Amino acid sequence: MxxxxxxxxxxxxxxxxxxxxxxxxxxxxxxxxxxxxxxxxxxxxxxxxxxxxxxxxxxxxxxxxxxxxxxxxxxxxxxxxxxxxxxxxxxxxxxxxxxxxxxxxxxxxxxxxxxxxxxxxxxKGVDESGKEESPVESAEGRSGCSDPQAGEHYVVDQIKAFLDKEYDRNFELERLADTTGMSPSYVSRLFSAQTGQTITDYLIEVRIEKAKQFLVDHPDLKNYQISQLVGYSDPVYFNKLFKRMAGMTPKDYKKRNAK
Structure with a gap:
């Protein structure tokens, strides 16, 4: 090459x-x-x-x-x-x-x-004409908009929707990139530039918010069960992460928000 x-x-x-x-x-x-x-x-x-x-x-x-x-x-x-x-x-x-x-x-x-x-x-494969389509051009086509910035917003929204839906699964940047048709490095940098946070940080926020819902709506669930439900196999790590994000332990959060 x-x-x-x-x-x-x-x-x-x-x-x-x-x-x-x-x-x-x-x-x-x-x-x-x-x-x-x-x-x-x-x-x-x-x-x-x-x-x-x-x-x-x-x-x-x-x-x-x-x-x-x-x-x-x-x-x-x-x-x-x-x-x-x-x-x-x-x-x-x-x-x-x-x-x-x-x-x-x-x-x-x-x-x-x-x-x-x-x-x-x-x-990398090319289409029948041999011309590669740029990441944002591809996004523009899918969003039905010819504005590059709108195309970028569409991609970021697509990433968020993917994470909101599959928050409980192991995170793989390559699989996420496949859903957008872009390279993993481009997806990561575009998301950071548009949102001011990394994809990992956004996923953590989603998972912790889901955990809060489980703690309030399903108080009978054990801590390790909620940990697994939101994508963390290690309940100790989940506890530390939850406390860092919410300012209290899952147990204290459940008590404070008991219905």
Whole structure:
């Protein structure tokens, strides 16, 4: 798999090259550029089948990432693009999704996330036309809305609905990602950016609220039974978590709210 890296920070480019070179994925960095203009000039010399992925920064001199992606799409309309972004630049990353960006990575780069992304890219299927659909484009289609931000809200609502329904099951980010048609890393970062909390924190809130309902509505249930009903196999851990979230033990909560 051939990759081009575009970032005006040399230390970032060299670091990515070094990380990728040590992966067991047969991935080759065939170009490394400090701005979008130089990268675009090289891309125009390549055939579409000679480039499998573009990893690019957003803020760069001469030609920023958004313009670069837009122009690169004229030649490489089917080539997956991954955006590098600082958390404060999420709005720019969101705009880039309009140009068919498949995912984005937050700086500093998480090696495991990069590995999983490249591995999934190698095995990722494409539709009959060969063009991959960006995560938010896919969400827009399912929500019936052409606004990228509305598409993101739809995905977050979909995630919440999934967790609200299956709070009692073992949490698997991969299974959750499958329901949205997105990569696990993208789902996790999108949820955090939209809600200000992690998926795990949201799930804990849901489980504790369900536990409160069981304590009040079914006072005959034992503590370990309620623990299992809300997805925790360890009642001791459940007790500690409940006290941290509710400010009291399940036993005290049951007494205070007895009907």
């Amino acid at each position: 051939n990759i081009i890296i575009v970032d005006d920070e040399e230390i970032i480019r060299l670091g990515l090259e070094r990380i990728i070179s040590r992966m067991d994925l047969d991935v080759n960095v065939i170009g490394s550029y400090g701005n979008g203009m130089d990268a675009l000039n090289q891309i125009m010399k390549l055939n579409p089948d000679e480039l499998d992925c573009i990893i690019t920064d957003i803020k760069m001199p001469m030609m920023d990432g958004l313009r670069f992606i837009e122009h690169a799409r004229e030649k490489m309309d089917r080539t997956p693009v991954v955006v590098l972004s600082g958390f404060s630049e999420f709005e720019y990353a969101r705009q880039a999704l309009r140009f068919g960006v498949m995912d984005y990575l937050l700086k500093p780069i998480d090696k495991k996330q990069l590995y999983e992304l490249l591995r999934s890219l190698k095995h």
